[in-house]
Amino acid sequence: MSPVSVLITIVAYFLILFTVSYIAGRKADNEGFFVGNRKSAWYVVAFAMIGSSISGVTFVSVPGMVAASSFSYLQMVLGFVVGQFIIAFVLIPLFYRMNLVSIYEYLENRFGASSYRTGAWFFFISKMLGAAVRLFLVCLTLQLLVFEPFHLPFLLNVIITVALVWLYTFQGGVKSLIWTDTLKTFCLIVSVVLCIWFIAADLDLGVGSMITTIEKSDLSRMFFFDDVNDKRYFFKQFLAGIFTMIAMTGLDQDMMQRNLSCKNFKDSQKNMITSGILQFFVILLFLMLGVLLYTFTAQQGIENPAKSDQLFPMVATGHYFPAVVGVLFIIGLIASAYSAAGSALTALTTSFTVDILKAKDKPEKELVSIRKRVHVGMAVVMGVVIFVFNMLNNTSVIDAVYILASYTYGPILGLFAFGIFTKKAVRDRYVPLIAILSPVLCFILQKNSEAWFHGYQFSYELLLFNAFFTFIGLCLLIKRND
Numbered sequence: 001m002s003p004v005s006v007l008i009t010i011v012a013y014f015l016i017l018f019t020v021s022y023i024a025g026r027k028a029d030n031e032g033f034f035v036g037n038r039k040s041a042w043y044v045v046a047f048a049m050i051g052s053s054i055s056g057v058t059f060v061s062v063p064g065m066v067a068a069s070s071f072s073y074l075q076m077v078l079g080f081v082v083g084q085f086i087i088a089f090v091l092i093p094l095f096y097r098m099n100l101v102s103i104y105e106y107l108e109n110r111f112g113a114s115s116y117r118t119g120a121w122f123f124f125i126s127k128m129l130g131a132a133v134r135l136f137l138v139c140l141t142l143q144l145l146v147f148e149p150f151h152l153p154f155l156l157n158v159i160i161t162v163a164l165v166w167l168y169t170f171q172g173g174v175k176s177l178i179w180t181d182t183l184k185t186f187c188l189i190v191s192v193v194l195c196i197w198f199i200a201a202d203l204d205l206g207v208g209s210m211i212t213t214i215e216k217s218d219l220s221r222m223f224f225f226d227d228v229n230d231k232r233y234f235f236k237q238f239l240a241g242i243f244t245m246i247a248m249t250g251l252d253q254d255m256m257q258r259n260l261s262c263k264n265f266k267d268s269q270k271n272m273i274t275s276g277i278l279q280f281f282v283i284l285l286f287l288m289l290g291v292l293l294y295t296f297t298a299q300q301g302i303e304n305p306a307k308s309d310q311l312f313p314m315v316a317t318g319h320y321f322p323a324v325v326g327v328l329f330i331i332g333l334i335a336s337a338y339s340a341a342g343s344a345l346t347a348l349t350t351s352f353t354v355d356i357l358k359a360k361d362k363p364e365k366e367l368v369s370i371r372k373r374v375h376v377g378m379a380v381v382m383g384v385v386i387f388v389f390n391m392l393n394n395t396s397v398i399d400a401v402y403i404l405a406s407y408t409y410g411p412i413l414g415l416f417a418f419g420i421f422t423k424k425a426v427r428d429r430y431v432p433l434i435a436i437l438s439p440v441l442c443f444i445l446q447k448n449s450e451a452w453f454h455g456y457q458f459s460y461e462l463l464l465f466n467a468f469f470t471f472i473g474l475c476l477l478i479k480r481n482d
Contacts, residue, residue, distance in 0.1 A: 003145060003149035003150060005323065005326070006145045006146050006326075007146055009327050009330045009331060010146070010330065010334060013331055013335070014164060016183065041262075041267075042262050042263075042267035042270045042271040042274075043270075043271070043274070044178060044179075045178055045261065045275075046270070046271040046275040046278070047182055047275075047278070048179070048181035048182045048184075048258065049181070049258060049279075050185045050189070050279055058286070058336065059286075059332055059333055059336040060137070060141075060313060060333065061308070062283065062287060062290065063287070063289045063293055063311060063312045064290060064307075064308030064310070064311040064312060065290065065308055066287055066290035067219065067290075067294060067304075067308050070218070070221040070222070071219075071220050071221060072221070072223075072224055072232040072237060073237075073283065073287065074222050074280070074283065074284065074287065075222065075224070075232075075237035075241070076238065076240060076241035077241060077280050078238055078241060079239060079241020079244070079245065080242075080244070080245045080276060080279065081276045081277060081280055082238075082241070082245075083242040083244070083245025083246045083276075084245060084272045084273060084275070084276030085272075085273060086242070086245075086246055086250070087245070087246060087250035087272055088269040088272040088273055090420070091246075091250045091251075091256075092259060092265050092268045092269055092272065093265050093269075094106070094420070095259075095260060095265075096260070096264065097265075100260065102120070102253055102354040103251065103253055103256050103260075104119040104120045104123065104253065104351065104355050105354070105355070106416070106419065107119045107415055107416075107419065110419040111415070111419065111425075111426055112428030112429075112431075114428045114429050114430075114431050114432055115428055115431045116355065117355070117356070117432075118415070118431055118432045118435045119355075119411075119415060120351055120352075121356070122408045122409075123252065123253055123408075123412065124351060124352065124356070126408035126409060127254055127344050127348055128344075128348060128381060128385065130344070131341050131344030131345070131382060132382050132385035132389065133389060135162070135165070135341045135386055136386045136389045136390065138333065139154070139157050139158055139161055139390075140390075141333065142157055142161065143157050145317065145330075154387075154390055158383050158386050158387050159383065161386075162379050162380075162382055162386070163379070165345055165382075166345065166375065166376070166379040178258060178261065180342065181258075181342075181343070183335075184336065185335075187332060187335040188282075188332050188335045188336050189282060190328070191328040191332030192282075192285050192286060192289060192332060194328050195289060195316065195325055195332075196285065196288060198321050198322065198324075198325050199289070199292045199296055199315075199321070199325075202296065202320075202321065203299065210292070213291075213292075213295065214291045217291050217295070219290070219291050220287075220291055228456070229455050229456055229457060231457060236459050236461050240459065240463060240464070243463055244406075244409075245276075247409040247412060247463060247467070248409055251409065251416050252347075252409075253347045253350060253351045254344050254346075254347035254348075255343075257346070257347055257350060259271060289312070290311075290312075293311055293312060293315055296320075297311070297315065300320070302320075312329065313333075316328070316329035317329060317330075344382075345378055345382065348378045349371060349374050349378050352374050352377075352378065353367075353370060353371050353374050357370065357374070359371075406462070406463055407439040407442060407443070407462075410438055410439060410462075410463050410465075410467045410469075411434070411435035411438050411466065411467070411470045413463065413467035413470070414466070414467040414468070414469070414470025414474065415431070415435070415474070417467060417471055418471050418474045418475075424479070425479045426474050426477040426478055427477045427479060431474070431477065434473030434474060434476075434477065435470060437473065438466050438467075438470040438473060441465075441469050442465055442466045442469065445462070445465060
């Protein structure tokens with residue numbers, strides 16, 4: 001695709017996005033910004049949640065990962081579905097009963113101010129780093145396709161990208177996010193389906209023969225039960241999927257603010273169950289696309305890129321298919337990436353305003369002023385973090401950030417699990433120490449697991465140990481009766 005074509009596609013998409021955002025959020029007050037006035041239709045939220053749970057990294061990386069992991073990711077996605085049911089029937093009734101704006105308010109009610117601040121700060125760090133690195137990867141793609149051909153610096157790329165995210169979320173907050181995420185989910189699904197259709201057509205495959213080709217491919221193996229040391233081992237993936245979903249959706253302000261915008265907890269439960277099932281089939285489409293991409297490159301004698309996550313961009317934006325395939329790829333990438341960044345920016349604004357600044361009970365006008373200043377501040381911090389990633393110029397930083405983000409959800413999961421499943425009070429002032437020590441113990445465990453456990457390598461299940469250590473630490477802090 002030419003840089004001009006990419007630029008026209010981006011501009012057209014954002015014009016539509018800003019229109020939807022303005023219409024949805026033009027009358028939003030503070031309650032509308034934070035929880036969407038609790039008037040959102042559950043089926044709209046369920047559809048929007050698909051786009052919010054799939055980032056630009058997922059859009060680019062999942063098709064390419066079938067070369068190394070086949071369809072094993074679906075084992076984890078099955079765990080996601082189970083996790084959604086647990087969130088729906090355990091956490092959602094609790095949060096609605098307490099009428100929470102920020103889910104971390106639960107920790108203050110249950111344990112005290114130190115636990116509350118611990119949960120809020122752990123969320124803030126992980127979400128800021130996670131959102132920034134996702135947007136950073138998109139900035140790299142835009143730099144290659146648009147900014148470099150026009151000889152524009154990466155700094156300008158970052159400023160424009162973050163400014164666009166800020167613009168479409170600054171007024172409506174969650175209220176705007178739900179409707180813009182609905183648009184993005186639609187664009188995401190349409191782009192993937194049409195890309196599959198164009199590639200299958202080029203391979204002379206009808207629907208039936210396409211499914212047969214995918215089934216017979218060595219890349220479509222889904223279940224792995226044979227080697228417990230394999231990171232693809234079923235129970236590692238499935239159990240990790242359950243608890244990752246609980247931690248990174250049920251205990252994440254970014255994701256739960258949408259669920260808390262439904263009219264009541266029963267509608268929110270319908271949303272969670274529906275979105276979980278739909279997410280499974282959307283991920284399946286990405287993996288099917290991956291098999292077709294590798295089949296196409298093998299048939300055409302095209303050398304696969306060194307990094308698997310470059311496969312989809314290389315084929316889609318090359319000149320192998322009609323230009324519409326490249327347009328669809330750009331729309332899908334932008335839709336998924338900006339969805340994640342926009343929701344993260346709103347959640348960070350909500351959490352920082354409500355949890356850290358404790359401004360929820362301020363007068364309406366004062367709260368509006370604080371919220372708007374925080375929103376600008378969060379956008380600036382996100383832009384700075386993205387620029388720092390680029391200066392470091394080391395892709396291992398991305399891996400390190402994802403590992404750090406997964407570590408920070410462990411203490412949050414442990415805190416909520418202890419609060420929900422026990423009735424014990426703890427010495428609240430020592431909770432931050434436990435929350436720091438748990439990831440440290442996990443880091444030591446991960447680094448030495450092969451030597452200590454006969455070659456065993458920890459995968460996503462490390463989150464469970466992180467939460468477990470936090471739970472045990474809280475048991476040691478239980479207040480004893482005099």
